[in-house]
Structures are given as C-alpha cells and as structure tokens.
Amino acid sequence: MKIMKLTFFILWGSLTFHSLVYGIEVDGARDESYGDPVAVQNIQTGFGDPGSELNAAYALVSEGRLHLMLTGNLEPNFNKLEIFIDSKSGGQNQIIASQNPNNDNWAAKFDGFTFDSGFSADYLVILRHGFNGTQLDLDFTELGARGKGSLVGRFDPVGLGKTGPFEASNGMVLGFDNTNSLGIGSNQGQSANRENAALVRTGSELAIPLNLIGSPKGEIKICVMINGHGHDYLSNQFLGAMPEWTRNLGTNGQGDFIQDSSLKTIDLNNYEGDQFFVIPSSGPSLRILDFSYDFASGKVSITWASSPDSFYTLQSSIDMRSWQEIDDGIESQGELTVHDHLISDDKSKNRFYRVVKE
Structure with missing residues (x-):
C-alpha cells in the first residue's frame, strides 16, 4: 500500500476530539508522503x-x-x-x-x-x-x-x-x-x-x-x-x-x-x-469532517472528505509511534465517506486515529 495522504484525529480519554492534518515538513528532505x-x-x-x-x-x-x-x-x-x-x-x-x-x-x-x-x-x-x-x-x-x-x-x-x-x-x-x-x-x-x-x-x-x-x-x-x-x-x-x-x-x-x-x-x-x-488533479483534500462516539457501546463513527473511486485504511495508536490497522479497503462513498469502528478494549485510554488514502 502506498500512502498518498493522511489525516489524523485524536480521541482524548474517550471524551473529547480534535483533528490534525498531516503536513509535509518543508526542509529540503523528501518525505515519504510524496510517494x-x-x-x-x-x-x-x-x-x-x-x-x-x-x-x-x-x-x-x-x-x-x-x-x-x-x-x-x-x-x-x-x-x-x-x-x-x-x-x-x-x-x-x-x-x-x-x-x-x-x-x-x-x-x-x-x-x-x-x-x-x-x-x-x-x-x-x-x-x-x-x-x-x-x-x-x-x-x-x-x-x-x-x-x-x-x-x-x-x-x-x-x-x-x-x-x-x-x-x-x-x-x-x-x-x-x-x-x-x-x-x-x-x-x-x-x-x-x-x-x-x-x-x-x-x-x-x-x-x-x-x-x-x-x-x-x-x-x-x-x-x-x-x-x-x-x-x-x-x-x-x-x-x-x-x-x-x-x-x-x-x-x-x-x-x-x-x-x-x-x-x-x-x-x-x-x-x-x-x-x-x-x-494530476488532486480532488478534495483528505480531512476529517465529523465524528460521533458512544461511550456505552464503544462505537466511533467517522466522516471524512473523500474522492470517488478511492479506497482508505483506518489505523489506531496510543502513542502516535506504533500504528495498528483497524480496517482497510474502505471503499469511498463519494465526496463523503462514513465509517464505524467499535472499541472493544479499555475505553478510558487516549486514542489516536488516522485515515490513509491507499
């Protein structure tokens, strides 16, 4: 899988949320994100x-x-x-x-x-x-x-x-x-x-x-x-x-x-x-637009801006160093894609997620 674009979001203590866009460090050294x-x-x-x-x-x-x-x-x-x-x-x-x-x-x-x-x-x-x-x-x-x-x-x-x-x-x-x-x-x-x-x-x-x-x-x-x-x-x-x-x-x-x-x-x-x-034309920027989280069931629902005819991978981490694949081959639903993820382990942990365009 070649990573083309990334967008991050953080589930902090399973209670609050904010999003970050993965950027390229402009320092004259090639980042892997270029492909x-x-x-x-x-x-x-x-x-x-x-x-x-x-x-x-x-x-x-x-x-x-x-x-x-x-x-x-x-x-x-x-x-x-x-x-x-x-x-x-x-x-x-x-x-x-x-x-x-x-x-x-x-x-x-x-x-x-x-x-x-x-x-x-x-x-x-x-x-x-x-x-x-x-x-x-x-x-x-x-x-x-x-x-x-x-x-x-x-x-x-x-x-x-x-x-x-x-x-x-x-x-x-x-x-x-x-x-x-x-x-x-x-x-x-x-x-x-x-x-x-x-x-x-x-x-x-x-x-x-x-x-x-x-x-x-x-x-x-x-x-x-x-x-x-x-x-x-x-x-x-x-x-x-x-x-x-x-x-x-x-x-x-x-x-x-x-x-x-x-x-x-x-x-x-x-x-x-x-x-x-x-x-080539880039299509819409990959970014998280909305989410919902139900603490009782552990269900996280994520919405991101997507490109038609594309596929995505959802990954998770507790430290932003080691990433675990949650689901891959998520097919685009058009300009917006919604995907649900169920947290099955300790719900009180801080969690970092990222969506990857395959």
Missing part, C-alpha cells in the same frame, strides 16, 4: 558532479498548497533553478520579453525561447544561491503584460544553521538541502542510472499556495531546468528529462555561450519526449 517520483533524470549532468543536477521530481497537492520536491544539487555560484508552471488557460508557449516582467533579467534572456507544444507557462519560480551557500534567493513571477515579478525571499541557510522552512513574503515556503553526494554522474549526456537518481532524498523543496498560481482545479504542468547565473546558458538538466546524449544546450542549443544573446533559438519541440511533467 513515487513524477519525473526521473535520464542523463548525466554537464554542470559538474555534484555541481548542479536534477535527479527526480516529486509532487503533492494538499491543503491548498502545491508541494514540490526536486532532488539534486544547485552549485553555490548563482546558477539558476528555473521552475515554470502551467496551471491555467492561456499562458506563453513562446516567451516574449516585452510581454513579461523582467525581474532578475530573466525575460530578456528567455526572449524567443519555446516550450513543448503541450506547455504554456503562466508562472515562474527562480531559485539561486551563492557566496559559499550563505545567500539563497527566491523570485516569483506571474507571466504576462500585467504580471508582476520580484524577489520574495533572501535567506542565509549557513548562518541560520538549518535547511528550512524558510518563509517567503508571498506565502511560499522553501526548504533547501544541498548535501547530496550520490549524484547521477558527470559524463555529460550519457545515460544516468535512474534507480540511483530516484534514491536521492535531498534538494530543493517548495510549498506554493494554490491561490498564487490561479487556484487550479485540474492538472498542473511543471517544466524545470538548471540555467547559468545569467539565465543565458542552459544545462542539459531538465525535468521531464532530455533524451540520452543531450549535452548542455548553452545559449543557442549547440552548447555555445553567446554574449548579449537570448535563448531565442532553443525550441524544446526539437528534443524527444516532453520536457515537462504533469501533476
């Missing part, structure tokens, strides 16, 4: 090992946030981790500098750049760090002539002595752990070991409020890439991944750096596969 990767790297990096590389992407939409975990490394020389988001209708399949805010000079350098035909960018997140890791910057941009872009956070992970959570001014939360040493190799363009890539557990992690990206109800598409410090020399590290034998794209798609030029000749349609990945 399987939505994209895995195919090729070894052309930006050094472990200089800058993208190993795998994990994503989860929960409690009004998009949680995004990108395992790998980002070299502390102000290389850019560029995260383009397609989450609403419209957007730009080809970047036009004059129709975008130009924070950090990104739009001028991406002028003319073309995404895969199935992707039109609505938002951009830029992450960069330098000065031996003591400066970590986060920009957020809404694309379009009326869009705005700005620096929303500057942090010092070294001075603070932690990897997160770092809270940005617009409500985003960042985690950053650059300690990965496993890597995917630096034989530029050669096939990477995908199993090793999927084993990496640390990197860049974001929790993005959905209202920042148009409050999407359907699927979300993400295109991630590592770029040079001036936004004008693309590596071969993308998720979705580039095909085998792809070397650094550079400024012109041929690996060359061209001074004072944009990425205008790069068209991702010229590369096999999609250089983006899709996060």
